[in-house]
Amino acid sequence: MTSMRKILFRAAFPTAIALLAPFALAASAAADEPDKAEWPCVYRKVPILSAATIWDGPEIKDTSSWRKDDAIRKLSQFLVSRRIKEEDAEAAIKKYAAGLPADAHDAKLTELFAAVLTRTNEDRKVVMSGIERFHKRQMERAKEIEKEGIELPPPNETGVTDDANGAAGEISQLSSKEEKYKWEIRTFQEKQANIPIACEIPQLIDERAGAIARAIRSEMKS
Amino acid sequence: MSRFLPLMPVMVSAAIALFYVTPADAYMAYITNEKDNSLSVIDTDKLEVVKTVKIGQRPRGIVMSKDGKWLIICTSDDNDVKVYDAKTLEYVKSLPSGPDPELLTLHPDGKRLYIANEDDNLVTVVDIETSKVITEIPVGVEPEGMGMSPDGKVLVNTSETTNMAHFIDTTTHKTFDNVLVDSRPRVAMFNAAQTQLWVSSEVGGTVAVINPADRKIISKINFAIPGVEQESIQPVGIRITNDDKIAFVALGPANRVAVIDTSTFKVLKYILVGQRVWQMYFTPDYKYLLTTNGASNDVTVIDVANQKAIKSIKVGRYPWGVVVSPN
Numbered sequence: 071m072t073s074m075r076k077i078l079f080r081a082a083f084p085t086a087i088a089l090l091a092p093f094a095l096a097a098s099a100a101a102d103e104p105d106k107a108e109w110p111c112v113y114r115k116v117p118i119l120s121a122a123t124i125w126d127g128p129e130i131k132d133t134s135s136w137r138k139d140d141a142i143r144k145l146s147q148f149l150v151s152r153r154i155k156e157e158d159a160e161a162a163i164k165k166y167a168a169g170l171p172a173d174a175h176d177a178k179l180t181e182l183f184a185a186v187l188t189r190t191n192e193d194r195k196v197v198m199s200g201i202e203r204f205h206k207r208q209m210e211r212a213k214e215i216e217k218e219g220i221e222l223p224p225p226n227e228t229g230v231t232d233d234a235n236g237a238a239g240e241i242s243q244l245s246s247k248e249e250k251y252k253w254e255i256r257t258f259q260e261k262q263a264n265i266p267i268a269c270e271i272p273q274l275i276d277e278r279a280g281a282i283a284r285a286i287r288s289e290m291k292s
Numbered sequence: 293m294s295r296f297l298p299l300m301p302v303m304v305s306a307a308i309a310l311f312y313v314t315p316a317d318a319y320m321a322y323i324t325n326e327k328d329n330s331l332s333v334i335d336t337d338k339l340e341v342v343k344t345v346k347i348g349q350r351p352r353g354i355v356m357s358k359d360g361k362w363l364i365i366c367t368s369d370d371n372d373v374k375v376y377d378a379k380t381l382e383y384v385k386s387l388p389s390g391p392d393p394e395l396l397t398l399h400p401d402g403k404r405l406y407i408a409n410e411d412d413n414l415v416t417v418v419d420i421e422t423s424k425v426i427t428e429i430p431v432g433v434e435p436e437g438m439g440m441s442p443d444g445k446v447l448v449n450t451s452e453t454t455n456m457a458h459f460i461d462t463t464t465h466k467t468f469d470n471v472l473v474d475s476r477p478r479v480a481m482f483n484a485a486q487t488q489l490w491v492s493s494e495v496g497g498t499v500a501v502i503n504p505a506d507r508k509i510i511s512k513i514n515f516a517i518p519g520v521e522q523e524s525i526q527p528v529g530i531r532i533t534n535d536d537k538i539a540f541v542a543l544g545p546a547n548r549v550a551v552i553d554t555s556t557f558k559v560l561k562y563i564l565v566g567q568r569v570w571q572m573y574f575t576p577d578y579k580y581l582l583t584t585n586g587a588s589n590d591v592t593v594i595d596v597a598n599q600k601a602i603k604s605i606k607v608g609r610y611p612w613g614v615v616v617s618p619n
Contacts, residue, residue, distance in 0.1 A: 116524075122517060122520045123546070124564075124567070280566065280567050
């Protein structure tokens with residue numbers, strides 16, 4: 071091992087430990103606050119999107135009757151899909167509203183909103199629990215890596231030497247441990263970088279639901 | 293039919309003239325998009341985005357120079373305030389500020405700019421023409437809202453952590469009074485007659501109305517929206533109509549703008565708008581009120597007379613501040 075590699079290695083340990091420290095701290099602090107332990111996003115977790123936050127139409131009392139209406143079941147599925155462009159969703163709502171009989175017009179649109187809201191909350195639940203599971207795994211991983219870091223011998227006691235008489239087998243074994251440790255940190259950080267991206271998904275779901283609600287509401291007469 | 297023909301060119305040109313003359317109220321609204329580092333420009337006649345340009349890092353507070361020539365924007369992550377030409381949207385210059393500037397207000401003299409620097413507990417006063425710092429005023433912890441009295445004599449700065457509205461004399465640049473309000477005060481707004489100062493408290497969920505003459509709280513306004521949990525009601529932006537009769541308060545993640553009678557302090561209605569409604573601005577004719585909705589990435593247009601949301605306009609990500617050109 072060249073002296074440069076020795077320096078790099080020695081330098082890498084404190085850095086790696088420092089980088090992991092916030093996660094380890096978060097893990098211990100989070101134990102006292104269950105919400106923070108499970109939810110890694112910067113914004114507060116809102117487990118259920120309530121109708122009132124995106125809807126000023128008639129009160130939503132019935133959230134299941136829509137399942138019996140084939141047209142609403144299919145249309146709501148189409149509307150909540152984020153692959154469908156917002157303008158296409160709006161056009162579909164317009165078309166549906168235009169075909170409704172006058173006496174059931176607003177009631178059916180309200181039912182459509184109830185369907186969209188229910189499906190939205192189902193989607194949110196899946197995504198949010200996915201984020202929480204991922205976060206939990208990362209917290210556990212941070213603890214494991216931190217433990218491995220502590221167990222590694224300090225750089226000046228690693229036995230790393232250029233001395234020809236040194237135990238070559240021992241050097242290579244220790245080096246591979248260090249290499250593994252470095253890679254684990256790198257993988258951990260790469261995974262960690264995905265959390266803010268994942269945290270955007272519930273917001274996108276809510277944004278979509280708001281747009282759909284507005285489009286449905288604008289077709290209503292009451 | 294033939295006898296109408298000679299009139300045709302006249303009618304056509306009259307129609308064209310009408311078409312081009314009507315949009316006398318076509319103001320431009322400028323929206324800062326905090327996450328996209330961009331500025332969206334909305335034509336308030338067409339009610340659509342006509343231009344989007346990249347600007348500095350994390351743009352938030354925005355004001356316009358008195359003559360409508362400059363846009364002055366807090367680019368928080370660049371730790372400065374940037375000036376852009378409102379017509380060409382080209383960068384003109386940077387103004388000095390402390391770290392992490394968030395909100396600003398311009399003195400009625402059109403020269404003195406007051407900038408709240410969240411990180412160092414100071415309000416920086418800058419001459420926008422010479423770009424020189426005039427002075428720095430120490431205020432409470434995490435200064436935030438900046439309300440200028442219409443006569444320019446008093447600046448009210450709110451501090452997020454100290455939970456106070458600090459009254460600053462703009463001649464001596466000294467604080468002469470402090471009023472305790474509810475948790476995390478955000479925006480301070482005078483009415484035109486200068487008889488009321490409205491201060492929103494984001495975490496407290498209330499708006500305090502203070503008499504600027506004796507600095508006593510006249511009224512504390514609470515909000516309740518059926519079906520919306522109380523914690524979601526987070527008052528931020530405040531705007532008052534030019535006749536001082538109606539106040540609009542943006543309620544953050546409650547996705548509502550409260551409409552309040554300024555004589556009774558009663559909430560008349562809640563208008564459903566986009567998600568996490570933050571700041572607002574009137575068009576100069578007071579026909580529309582535009583709201584920035586940080587979570588739904590849009591701007592809601594409220595018809596002021598009818599107190600109704602009439603349109604949602606998609607802008608960049610995390611729209612934050614809004615200003616409308618005076619001409």
